[in-house]
Amino acid sequence: MNILVAPDSFKGSATAKEVGEAMKCGILKACSTASVDVLPMADGGEGTMINLVEAFNGSIVEVETKDPLGRPTLGQYGIIENNSLAIIELSSVSGLNKIQVNELNPYITSTFGTGQLIVDALKKEIRQFIICLGGSATNDGGVGILKALGYRFLNKNREEIADGGLALNNLDIIDESCVLPAVHESTFHIACDVQSPLTGIDGASFVFGPQKGASLEMSRELDNALESFSNYIEIHKNKYIKGIPGSGAAGGAAGGLLAFLNAYLHPGIQLVIDVVNFEEKIKNNTFDLLLTGEGKIDGQTAFGKLISGVSEMANKFNLPTLAIAGTIEGNLKPLYQKGLTAAFSITDGPMSLEETMANTLRLIEKQTEQIFRLYTIMK
Numbered sequence: 001m002n003i004l005v006a007p008d009s010f011k012g013s014a015t016a017k018e019v020g021e022a023m024k025c026g027i028l029k030a031c032s033t034a035s036v037d038v039l040p041m042a043d044g045g046e047g048t049m050i051n052l053v054e055a056f057n058g059s060i061v062e063v064e065t066k067d068p069l070g071r072p073t074l075g076q077y078g079i080i081e082n083n084s085l086a087i088i089e090l091s092s093v094s095g096l097n098k099i100q101v102n103e104l105n106p107y108i109t110s111t112f113g114t115g116q117l118i119v120d121a122l123k124k125e126i127r128q129f130i131i132c133l134g135g136s137a138t139n140d141g142g143v144g145i146l147k148a149l150g151y152r153f154l155n156k157n158r159e160e161i162a163d164g165g166l167a168l169n170n171l172d173i174i175d176e177s178c179v180l181p182a183v184h185e186s187t188f189h190i191a192c193d194v195q196s197p198l199t200g201i202d203g204a205s206f207v208f209g210p211q212k213g214a215s216l217e218m219s220r221e222l223d224n225a226l227e228s229f230s231n232y233i234e235i236h237k238n239k240y241i242k243g244i245p246g247s248g249a250a251g252g253a254a255g256g257l258l259a260f261l262n263a264y265l266h267p268g269i270q271l272v273i274d275v276v277n278f279e280e281k282i283k284n285n286t287f288d289l290l291l292t293g294e295g296k297i298d299g300q301t302a303f304g305k306l307i308s309g310v311s312e313m314a315n316k317f318n319l320p321t322l323a324i325a326g327t328i329e330g331n332l333k334p335l336y337q338k339g340l341t342a343a344f345s346i347t348d349g350p351m352s353l354e355e356t357m358a359n360t361l362r363l364i365e366k367q368t369e370q371i372f373r374l375y376t377i378m379k
Contacts, residue, residue: 001035001376002287002288003034003036003288003290003291004287004290005020005038006020006278007023007291008042008292009042009051009294009295010295010326010360011046014360015051016040016054017040017054017055019361019364023038023364026364026365026370026372029369031372037285039055041272041278043304043306043309044191044266044267044271045132045193046134049077052087053078055080056276058078059078060078061077061120061121065113065117066113068109068137068138069099077092081128083124085126085128085129086126086128088114088118088132090111090134090135091135093113094109094112094113094144094250095137106138106205106213106218107164107222108162109137110144110163110164111138111140113148114144115144115146127185127186127187131189133191133253133254134193136208138164138253139165139251140165141198141229142250143168143229146256146257146260147160151260152177154172154174154175158173166222167225169228186262187262188262188263190257190265190266191271191272193249194248196208196246196249198230198242198247199242200242202248204222204249204251205251207248226242233259269309272309273309273310273313278310278313289375290310292322293307293324293364294307294325295326295327296327297323297335298330302335302338303334307340307343308334312338314339315338315339321340322343322344323343324371325343326345327347328344328345344371345367346366347363348363
């Protein structure tokens with residue numbers, strides 16, 4: 001029996017690789033002759049970097065950089081595929097997790113630190129990038145990133161505008177004469193799982209601004225600032241970005257990168273599936289079953305999450321898919337329609353979230369063993 005194990009991380013508890021190894025142990029306890037391949041996966045959101053690094057036996061680079069408020073902080077990014085591809089999570093240095101709740105202020109928070117991670121990779125001769133958006137504390141249209149790469153954003157007095165989303169109201173000209181040459185030699189694949197445009201009532205400022213500390217009035221001003229930014233881009237770059245679905249991701253960072261870099265937007269799970277050659281792996285191997293999982297399965301899992309993506313791909317090749325999760329709730333019918341065969345919770349009795357998280361790997365191994373004891377009999 002050949003089994004492919006392809007889980008996401010159980011956030012806050014275990015990495016995808018740790019989850020996969022626990023699943024493998026459970027399978028082998030139930031069927032010692034089984035052949036088990038472990039492929040750590042991700043959906044393009046938080047945790048994608050470490051999961052892909054582990055999947056490819058890559059490396060992690062630590063860099064002194066700046067947090068959203070310009071303070072020194074330590075950031076990380078991953079390198080895979082023979083040191084040719086860098087994976088950067090914007091939240092690593094520009095995320096909500098980097099500042100206190102009482103410090104949230106999208107008027108002034110910046111993505112500059114994320115740009116510093118890119119610069120470090122460029123200096124290592126890397127020219128292919130995956131940028132994972134999500135969890136940002138910013139609303140600056142990616143201008144902080146672009147500043148780090150050498151773009152200069154100037155006001156009418158030819159002075160550099162301040163950091164943050166509000167300062168875009170003062171933008172008069174963008175000077176590209178100091179941009180690092182390596183930037184133009186590079187390709188940036190952006191993992192994005194939101195459809196929000198850059199501006200408007202469904203855009204970055206109004207939809208995501210409140211979780212970053214913006215009041216309704218602040219959201220209006222930030223939206224106006226991004227509108228000015230997009231108008232400049234339309235006039236001077238001949239690019240219409242504000243209406244592109246997903247351009248509002250990470251406080252408009254997706255839109256800014258699309259406008260100035262050789263960048264492409266991708267659904268996060270599809271990008272990961274392509275990077276790990278998931279389709280080719282299941283197409284060219286005689287797997288009997290796919291086992292996947294993540295921390296929570298609910299009604300939203302069918303929309304851009306890992307289990308949805310791998311189930312749909314496996315279904316193309318008539319490969320049954322089982323999933324396990326810390327908790328399961330809501331209507332799973334959309335997942336079954338995509339190809340998921342069944343889902344199981346790892347909890348084996350009444351227990352708190354804290355207890356479940358503290359015992360995640362043991363519970364995963366135990367539940368996987370029970371599933372496969374039943375599966376081998378049914379088979």
